[in-house]
Amino acid sequence: MFNKILVALDRSPMGKQVFEQALALAKVTGASLMLVHVLSAEEEGSPYAPILSNFDYYPGIGSQSFEYYQKQWDIFKNQGIQLLQSFCAQANTAGVNAEYTQHLGSPGRIICQLAASWGADLIVMGRRGHAGLKELFLGSVSNYVLHHAPCSVHVMHLITDVSQGETVVQEKASVT
Numbered sequence: 001m002f003n004k005i006l007v008a009l010d011r012s013p014m015g016k017q018v019f020e021q022a023l024a025l026a027k028v029t030g031a032s033l034m035l036v037h038v039l040s041a042e043e044e045g046s047p048y049a050p051i052l053s054n055f056d057y058y059p060g061i062g063s064q065s066f067e068y069y070q071k072q073w074d075i076f077k078n079q080g081i082q083l084l085q086s087f088c089a090q091a092n093t094a095g096v097n098a099e100y101t102q103h104l105g106s107p108g109r110i111i112c113q114l115a116a117s118w119g120a121d122l123i124v125m126g127r128r129g130h131a132g133l134k135e136l137f138l139g140s141v142s143n144y145v146l147h148h149a150p151c152s153v154h155v156m157h158l159i160t161d162v163s164q165g166e167t168v169v170q171e172k173a174s175v176t
Contacts, residue, residue: 002031006115008107008125008145009037009083011045015126018156019087022124025154026096034118035087035100037080038107047072077102108144116150123149127157 007022009015019035026033040046047069084100091098103110115123127142142155 002026002029002121004034004118004120004122005029005031006034006036006111006118006120006123007087008111008123008141009035009087010043010107010126011079011083012126014156015083018124018126019090021154021156023091023094023096025122025124026091026098027094031096031121033091033096033098034114034120035084035091035098036111036114037084037100037102038110039077039080039102039104040107042107045076047076107141108148111141111145112148112150120151122151123153125153125155127155 002025005022005026007019009018022033025031080102084102088098088100101114103114111123111125114120123145125142125145127140142153146153146155
């Protein structure tokens, strides 16, 4: 059975479903949860980095742009911590031992490194559903984790039913 479940969360629409699935699994198995959010420029809702020109036609604009970006990034970081604190409180209220952490970097690498150092038995995460060229250029965090994780991985896939205009969460489990 599982003793330690690492839950990779982001701000995507399925983040809540990923958490709820992991929480249900932890309740059944008596496992502890490690909730992780990785700050990344590729994440939905992350602030855009200012593009600074080599030509300083308008002195002060570059520093103003950077200050604005820094404020937006601080808000982004704080929202990530608030998300983790909220989920952690829900887990603890449900009787599940949970802790959280937030890191900056490459999501796939951070998730795998944390799973190894924490001794996770299972990683629960979502999948954005990129395919083809979009996946080639943007990469796939879930694909990276499936191929590099030191433990089993449970991937939840978000599918949009175009005919009904509904979003459905489909689960896929892979063991590595």
